[in-house]
Amino acid sequence: YVTIRLKGDGYAMQPAPIDVVLCTDRSGSMLYDNPDRMHSVREAAKEFVDNMSERDKVGLVTFGRNTGSGNQIDVPGECSFNNPWNYINNIYKTPKRYLDYATVDLPLTDTFSSVKTELDNIVPDYGTPMRGGLYKSIKELCGSGSSIPNSDAKKAVILLSDGDYNWYGDPLARGDGYSSSDPTAYGDLSQSYYKFSGLS
16 A cells, blocks of 8 residues: 655645737738627637736737827728728727837736727737737847836747738748838848847
8 A cells, every 4th residue: 555645835836927918910901801800809819818817917019000100090991902991890999099010008917907908999000010019029028128027927929910921021030131220121021021139
């Protein structure tokens, strides 16, 4: 006969906390389908957030058109081809400004209700600068962005997109990197990409 006794420290046996950034596409094609793709992404992301624990943190980065400070999006998809806004089956809060091609809409937080609120504030329009979105997301997780990550947390970026990248070039940095001042000079080619500082 063998007697086995197991004694555990309940807190120490908990899984490590998770820091995750939802890196979300806000290009014009997110307005296609019924319900539109942005609606589907929002609802899926909210369900994901509802399953996080109180030790976790979630942030939100979106990527698409840079309106600059002098312009705004009055109608979702107004700069997109084929007028995808005709297919909207969602409620969008306009006018909306995005001051960069990829924006930190919400730094890492454990206030999950604010994440869901920011998901509802996304307004799709034009462009898919995926590389820029991933760059901003990684900076947030590394603590060089606007948030303070958990030092012992597992870190992840969840990319939510419906299509191919264009501006900033290849997200996987295949081919040659260039330091062009215009991110929109890059397309969906797999042999060139915008070269960010601070990345090897």
